[in-house]
Amino acid sequence: MAVIRPFKALRPKENVAHLVASVPYDVVNRDEAAVMAQDFPFSYLRITRAEIELDKNINPYSEEVYLKAKENLLKIKSQAPLITDEKSHLYIYKLVMGSQEQVGIAATFSVDDYDNNVILKHEKTRKDKEDDRTKHIVTTEAQTGPVFLTYRGVDAVNEAVDKTMQEISPVYDFTAPDGIKHTIWIMPDEYTGLVIKEIASVKNLYIADGHHRAASAARAQKVKKENNPGHNGSEEYNFFLAVLFPAEQLRIMPYNRAVADLNGLSEEEFFNKIKEHFTLEESGCPEPPERRSFAMFIEGKWYLLKPNSTLKPSESFGENLDVSVLQNYLLNPILGIDDPRTNKRIDFIGGIRGTGELEKLVNSGRAAVAFSMYPVSVDDLMNISDAGEIMPPKSTWFEPKLRDGLLVHLI
Numbered sequence: 001m002a003v004i005r006p007f008k009a010l011r012p013k014e015n016v017a018h019l020v021a022s023v024p025y026d027v028v029n030r031d032e033a034a035v036m037a038q039d040f041p042f043s044y045l046r047i048t049r050a051e052i053e054l055d056k057n058i059n060p061y062s063e064e065v066y067l068k069a070k071e072n073l074l075k076i077k078s079q080a081p082l083i084t085d086e087k088s089h090l091y092i093y094k095l096v097m098g099s100q101e102q103v104g105i106a107a108t109f110s111v112d113d114y115d116n117n118v119i120l121k122h123e124k125t126r127k128d129k130e131d132d133r134t135k136h137i138v139t140t141e142a143q144t145g146p147v148f149l150t151y152r153g154v155d156a157v158n159e160a161v162d163k164t165m166q167e168i169s170p171v172y173d174f175t176a177p178d179g180i181k182h183t184i185w186i187m188p189d190e191y192t193g194l195v196i197k198e199i200a201s202v203k204n205l206y207i208a209d210g211h212h213r214a215a216s217a218a219r220a221q222k223v224k225k226e227n228n229p230g231h232n233g234s235e236e237y238n239f240f241l242a243v244l245f246p247a248e249q250l251r252i253m254p255y256n257r258a259v260a261d262l263n264g265l266s267e268e269e270f271f272n273k274i275k276e277h278f279t280l281e282e283s284g285c286p287e288p289p290e291r292r293s294f295a296m297f298i299e300g301k302w303y304l305l306k307p308n309s310t311l312k313p314s315e316s317f318g319e320n321l322d323v324s325v326l327q328n329y330l331l332n333p334i335l336g337i338d339d340p341r342t343n344k345r346i347d348f349i350g351g352i353r354g355t356g357e358l359e360k361l362v363n364s365g366r367a368a369v370a371f372s373m374y375p376v377s378v379d380d381l382m383n384i385s386d387a388g389e390i391m392p393p394k395s396t397w398f399e400p401k402l403r404d405g406l407l408v409h410l411i
Helices: 014-020 030-037 063-079 111-115 127-140 155-167 189-200 211-226 267-274 322-331 351-363 378-386
Strands: 010-012 082-084 091-097 100-110 147-151 172-175 181-186 205-209 239-246 255-259 278-282 294-298 301-307 346-350 369-372
Touching: 010 014, 014 172, 063 127, 091 155, 100 111, 100 147, 100 155, 111 211, 111 239, 127 211, 147 211, 147 378, 155 189, 205 211, 205 378, 211 239, 255 322, 255 351, 267 278, 294 351, 301 322, 346 351, 351 369
Parallel strands: 147 239
Antiparallel strands: 010 082, 091 100, 091 181, 100 239, 147 205, 172 181, 255 346, 255 369, 278 301, 294 301, 294 369
């Protein structure tokens, strides 16, 4: 039984929404964030990546950064300005990227549901990244960017969403510099109760993207609870900001790999080792045509790899994923990438950057070999979550992405 809850969003005035909204904090580094925010004094990057306004050599996890984030939130709230809705609402958030359209419900969701596995996960989180966003949430007393949730869609909920978009005007409707269109409506009260009731009958929700945001919101709840002797469970910190999308609308792009060197092997030795578990043929095609296949770029050529008869299906959902097969039978035993989370010789390239980026990395000498992956499906994600398994790191890349700062949850 899942809980979805209306909230009073802190949000920009309509005429400045496009100037406030920013890309998620974790898809850009410090220098990229600084460039993006340079001409935009109200950009939410000044809150989510507050180190861009401090000395370039400052530790991004220092207390000064979180205090600057809080200062900037108050400043932008006053000057942009930002408003807080007088009533609690559910919000409809539509994303359009080319032919890809998806429409979700922005709301707050229960930390208890996260802790008790009503909301299921498929990734491990890193403590340092959790520490960072937990401090950010506790210091600013705000969840500035939403978690990306999905579920097996419910017709009645979809109908309420469609009616909202048909019957009322959006509060925001703009196209960001990256070409993605963002449109947000406030759901009428008459549909809110229906959505809450229908979602309550859903067994599980799934984190698609934003595991660190969700984990940090849960940790922030524990901090706030410990510091509140009058805690009763209804406080805003017991809930976290997310947008819930029906699974059938989502698009997962591949998360490709590039490795710095051949682990001391010659190209001939490398190819011979590959052939122990894979068929290998020159193809000229930069994208694998189907599951259980890989495109490899090396020395200016593309090759098609497919597992041979030595690789038997596993009983584990996770071990059958292409990313697991590549890791377990090529990257680790041949190229020495033992732990892809920590090994410095491997880079991960989101599918949005295209296979041309893989060719650039290899042709420039920054990588010796690159692998183009077939994308994981949403069913894969749900099956692994249902089984209590964990996907390998960097398995999924979701596009389009939600913007930070359009709907903020104050705790």
